[in-house]
Amino acid sequence: MSECTHDCGNCGESCGERKDPQSFLQAPNAKSSIRKVIGVVSGKGGVGKSFITSMMAVLLNRRGYHTGVLDADITGPSIPKAFGIHSRAMMKDGCMLPCKTEKGIDVMSVNLILENETDPVVWRGPMIANMVTQFWTDVLWQDVDFLFVDMPPGTGDVPLTVFQSIPLDGILVVTSPQELVAMIVSKAVTMAGMMHVPILGVVENMSYVQCPDCGKKIPIFGESHLDEVVQKYALNVLARGPLDPQIAAQIDAGCAESAEAPWLAAAADTVEQLLKA
Numbered sequence: 058m059s060e061c062t063h064d065c066g067n068c069g070e071s072c073g074e075r076k077d078p079q080s081f082l083q084a085p086n087a088k089s090s091i092r093k094v095i096g097v098v099s100g101k102g103g104v105g106k107s108f109i110t111s112m113m114a115v116l117l118n119r120r121g122y123h124t125g126v127l128d129a130d131i132t133g134p135s136i137p138k139a140f141g142i143h144s145r146a147m148m149k150d151g152c153m154l155p156c157k158t159e160k161g162i163d164v165m166s167v168n169l170i171l172e173n174e175t176d177p178v179v180w181r182g183p184m185i186a187n188m189v190t191q192f193w194t195d196v197l198w199q200d201v202d203f204l205f206v207d208m209p210p211g212t213g214d215v216p217l218t219v220f221q222s223i224p225l226d227g228i229l230v231v232t233s234p235q236e237l238v239a240m241i242v243s244k245a246v247t248m249a250g251m252m253h254v255p256i257l258g259v260v261e262n263m264s265y266v267q268c269p270d271c272g273k274k275i276p277i278f279g280e281s282h283l284d285e286v287v288q289k290y291a292l293n294v295l296a297r298g299p300l301d302p303q304i305a306a307q308i309d310a311g312c313a314e315s316a317e318a319p320w321l322a323a324a325a326d327t328v329e330q331l332l333k334a
């Protein structure tokens with residue numbers, strides 16, 4: 058056991074001095090009503106975590122649920138752009154109001170409060186974590202069935218603080234075949250275990266490219282090793298999706314709500330089950 062720093066948040070040891078990590082959890086805004094909160098995590102940036110978060114909100118919105126996205130990826134906020142939102146978040150009675158997409162998905166992101174959405178966020182970790190916590194405590198999430206939290210990538214200080222502050226009902230892990238999948242999944246499992254949050258399953262994005270002529274699936278990043286890894290941790294692979302130029306173009310154009318990702322249906326079923334359990 059290494060020397061105790063008394064920072065239980067950054068330590069996995071279960072010693073006598075350990076404080077329950079749950080004690081860092083923050084209450085949401087008193088006027089908010091949120092039924093289930095799902096964190097979407099990845100090992101590194103660029104694997105499509107924000108895309109999967111957006112599509113989960115879209116799919117469950119299409120099933121008749123009121124969904125929301127809390128963009129906790131403060132230094133790389135891509136959710137408003139994916140939904141084509143360029144308005145600013147407003148205040149009402151001391152609460153921040155999320156912006157609404159065309160189909161009624163609630164979104165809160167640092168890009169909705171910056172003067173210019175192209176301004177870089179150059180804050181240090183504690184400030185970033187504080188902002189995410191405020192998106193939970195100060196934003197009015199009204200009658201939201203499923204709130205998806207686009208977590209900051211990795212397993213550093215900021216994602217850890219988010220894990221500790223927001224009471225998650227489940228976690229979706231997003232990977233891609235070119236990642237060091239074994240390491241990423243094992244880190245996510247450790248973090249989720251520390252916070253007593255169940256992992257709902259793993260979504261592998263960019264698994265293959267489908268030939269537009271013959272339909273053959275080509276694993277451009279090589280064969281995936283996800284099956285062996287999930288078996289080790291008794292997790293489910295909920296989806297494997299293609300690298301799809303049409304999706305890239307739709308997200309780029311702010312049309313996430315028109316995008317089709319039928320391969321995410323099982324992941325949406327799993328999330329939906331949380332309300333039925």
Ligand SMILES: Nc1ncnc2c1ncn2[C@@H]1O[C@H](COP(=O)(O)OP(=O)(O)OP(=O)(O)O)[C@@H](O)[C@H]1O
Nearest residue numbers: 102103104105106107108133299300301304305308
């Ligand atoms: N399956 C896919 N097919 C085509 N393009 C995709 C796919 N998944 C993601 N992309 C595109 O790849 C880029 C990176 O995706 P995204 O922003 O979702 O990744 P991320 O993991 O959230 O990264 P970061 O944490 O850096 O924001 C985006 O332009 C997105 O539209």
